Amino acid sequence: MIAPQYAFFPALIASLNGTSAVLLLIGRSLIMRGKIAAHRACMIAAVVASALFLACYVYFHVHVGDIHFLGGGVWRTIYLLVLIPHVTLAIVIVPLVIITLSRGLRGRYDRHRAIARWTWPLWMYVSVTGVLVYFMLYQWFPHS
Numbered sequence: 001m002i003a004p005q006y007a008f009f010p011a012l013i014a015s016l017n018g019t020s021a022v023l024l025l026i027g028r029s030l031i032m033r034g035k036i037a038a039h040r041a042c043m044i045a046a047v048v049a050s051a052l053f054l055a056c057y058v059y060f061h062v063h064v065g066d067i068h069f070l071g072g073g074v075w076r077t078i079y080l081l082v083l084i085p086h087v088t089l090a091i092v093i094v095p096l097v098i099i100t101l102s103r104g105l106r107g108r109y110d111r112h113r114a115i116a117r118w119t120w121p122l123w124m125y126v127s128v129t130g131v132l133v134y135f136m137l138y139q140w141f142p143h144s
Helices: 009-032 036-064 073-105 109-140
Strands: none
Touching: 009 036, 009 109, 036 073, 036 109, 073 109
8 A cells, every 4th residue: 555645656657758758749840840949849748757756766766665466367468578578678778868968968969879779668668667657557457
């Protein structure tokens, strides 16, 4: 059972992940149309959303602890097939985002593009599967 003062955190965390995913989609669309300044603003906003997500996620789990998946059978297998790459790539994506952002802000566009080709899809995957994990934990198999 999650204490009432922390009950809003899972939805907030999922919303920040979802916001990051939407900003990533918009940012990619903007750069494909050559709108560099708008792309930059959008991607910085995605970094801010992801940083807020990380801060809220850590705060929540420090105070609440681990949340266990309550589904069983095939649902548990599906959950683990989503969760394991999500967590692994969530760890990998942090330095990739920092490097990609740094190169873009310093105007090293050739090197920025080279790493962004890897960063963007991994970051998108982590953001979208973060929302999916939320639904599996709190909506489809809720804790009382």
